Amino acid sequence: MIKESESHMQSYGKLFSILLILLALTGFTVFISRVDLGSANIWVAILVASIKASFVLLYFMHLKYESFLIKSSFLATIGFLAILIGFMFWDIAFR
Amino acid sequence: MNQSMDTTGSRTGMWLFLYTEIMLFGGLFVIYAAYYRMHTMDFIASGKELDMVMGAANTVILLISSFCVAASITAVQQERKKLACTLLSITLALGFLFLINKYFEWGHKFDLGIYPDSPAMEDSPHGRILFFSLYYTITGLHGIHIVIGMILLSVTMLFIFMDKIRADHFVFLENAGLYWHLVDLIWIFIFPLFYLIL
Incomplete structure (x- = not known):
C-alpha cells in the first residue's frame, strides 16, 4: 500500500491568518477601487486579485x-x- | 480489506481537471477583456449598476468557506471527525447563503428589466448588452459550480460519517476541497472585474 501522505498538516492558526490576509486584501481592493487612478484601476484590481489567488493556491490548496x-x-x-x-x-x- | 491507493496519482488527476476548469473560465475572461477594451465606457457605466456590497459580501462568504474546508482537512488528519463535519456543515451553509444572495441579486436585476433579450435592454448601448450577457454567463456558470461543489462536499461529509475518509485516507476530501477552492479562486477574479470597475 502506498503511504498516504507526504501530505503536510497545516495548523488552524496558520490557515486562519491566511484567511485574515485574504479578508484584508478584499477590503483593500474595495477601498482602492473607489479611488480614481484612471486606467490603472483595473490593473490594481487584477494585481490584488492575483495576490489573493496566490494565497489561496499556495496555502488553502497546498500548492x-x-x-x-x-x-x-x-x-x-x-x-x-x-x-x-x-x-x-x-x-x-x-x- | 487492503486496497492499494495511489493518492498522489489521484490528486494529480484532480489538478489536471482543475486546469481544464481554469481554461474554461479563462476563455470567458478573455472575452471579457476583449469587450472591455472595445467598450470601456459602457463597461464602466454598467459595472456601477451592480451592487458592490452584495459582491463584497459574497467574496467574504466564499473566503470563510474556503478556510473551513482547508481546516477540515487538518481536523481529519487529527482524527477529529466531529470538528471536520462541523466545518464542512458551515461551508455548506455559506454556499447556500451565497446562492441566496445571488438569487436576490439576479431577481433585482430581472425586476429592472436587465436580462438578455429583454425589451428594456433593446435600446441600451452595445457595450452594456455585452456586459450583462457576460455577467449572467460567468456568474451563472460559477453558480452551477457552487452547486456541484456543495454536492461534492455533502458526499464528503457522508464519507467522513461512514469512516470512508479517515486520518490515513482522505484524498477524496482533499480533491473535493480543491474543487471548492477553485470556485473561490474564480470568484476572486469575478468580483473586481464586474463589481469594482470604475
Missing part, C-alpha cells in the same frame, strides 16, 4: 507542498492562459 509535477504543470497552464490573452490583445491592436 506550496505539492510535487514538482503539479507545480510545473500549474504554471504551464497559467502560461498558456497568458498566451491566449496575449494573442487576443495582439488581434485587437492590429485589427
Whole structure:
C-alpha cells in the first residue's frame, strides 16, 4: 500500500491568518477601487486579485507542498492562459 | 480489506481537471477583456449598476468557506471527525447563503428589466448588452459550480460519517476541497472585474 501522505498538516492558526490576509486584501481592493487612478484601476484590481489567488493556491490548496509535477504543470497552464490573452490583445491592436 | 491507493496519482488527476476548469473560465475572461477594451465606457457605466456590497459580501462568504474546508482537512488528519463535519456543515451553509444572495441579486436585476433579450435592454448601448450577457454567463456558470461543489462536499461529509475518509485516507476530501477552492479562486477574479470597475 502506498503511504498516504507526504501530505503536510497545516495548523488552524496558520490557515486562519491566511484567511485574515485574504479578508484584508478584499477590503483593500474595495477601498482602492473607489479611488480614481484612471486606467490603472483595473490593473490594481487584477494585481490584488492575483495576490489573493496566490494565497489561496499556495496555502488553502497546498500548492506550496505539492510535487514538482503539479507545480510545473500549474504554471504551464497559467502560461498558456497568458498566451491566449496575449494573442487576443495582439488581434485587437492590429485589427 | 487492503486496497492499494495511489493518492498522489489521484490528486494529480484532480489538478489536471482543475486546469481544464481554469481554461474554461479563462476563455470567458478573455472575452471579457476583449469587450472591455472595445467598450470601456459602457463597461464602466454598467459595472456601477451592480451592487458592490452584495459582491463584497459574497467574496467574504466564499473566503470563510474556503478556510473551513482547508481546516477540515487538518481536523481529519487529527482524527477529529466531529470538528471536520462541523466545518464542512458551515461551508455548506455559506454556499447556500451565497446562492441566496445571488438569487436576490439576479431577481433585482430581472425586476429592472436587465436580462438578455429583454425589451428594456433593446435600446441600451452595445457595450452594456455585452456586459450583462457576460455577467449572467460567468456568474451563472460559477453558480452551477457552487452547486456541484456543495454536492461534492455533502458526499464528503457522508464519507467522513461512514469512516470512508479517515486520518490515513482522505484524498477524496482533499480533491473535493480543491474543487471548492477553485470556485473561490474564480470568484476572486469575478468580483473586481464586474463589481469594482470604475
